[in-house]
Amino acid sequence: MYGWLWRHLPGPVAVRVALCAVLAAAVLAACFVWVYPAVAPYMPFNGTTVQESPG
């Protein structure tokens, strides 16, 4: 999968490394801004209140 990506990136090795780093940073940034906040309410980690039903 990543091998396929690597072979299809343009330029010499240095350029491909830089492009991979940019792509990875972009994916992580997208996660930080959209994916993780959307997923977080469904994770059972952060209950700080007392309530009669589990939540």
Added chain:
Amino acid sequence: MTAQHGRPARGGPGLGYVVLGVVGELLITLGVLLLGFLVWQLWWTDVEGNRAQAQIVSDLPWASPVPTRAPTPGPTATDAGPKIATPRHDDPPVMTEPGHAVTFATLQVPRWTGEPARPISQGVDRETVLNVLGIGHYPGTGMPGAVGNFAVAGHRTTFGKPFNRIAELQVGDPLVVRTEGAWYVYRVTSTQIVDPTQVEVIAPVPGQPGVAPTERMITMTTCHPMFSARQRYIVHGVLDYWAPTSDGTPAELLGGGA
């Protein structure tokens, strides 16, 4: 990157290696994304939460920062320092409960040196209050200074973690609540660890639901242990004194008071 083990027949062993490789890379990718989620939760939400909550407090027209110069005792303000508010033990003013997500008070805890004043807003759900506004007030419980139980909840980790240092509180520590018109200085009376379903800790008389209250209490709830939501860490306190904000600043916030 490709392994040449002889020409693979259509659907032969070469395809198996490819599938294995893709599955392996997907698993590694998933691992990296999960690690990223941890970093987001434990670091980034704090960065955003601290910034947002500091902005909320500075936007409050009635919550100017506490002066940090040496205190001047007495009712007259001089250039030598800020005025210390004289404690009052008569019935304090009690505001009505505001609408959901309205920020109506701040909390500052002298024991937590370096911690800024945190906003207290109405409601305790995560999406609209705890994750974005800081400390939440349990609807239906007492307001600051009321006979009953002023119950609040806050994150211990993530989203600015306003109650991160709750375990440092000792009996007698001041908890300074500020509303638009008055200071309410509470003192810690007890702490306990309970299950999340033990709602009696926020009853008007903590631990005794159905009993009519006679004291002005405060209760703070947060998760326990530190990175888990398995239990709740509870701190109870009782009102020590109140003072109008126009009278000055409580001595506890200026390094004084016992």
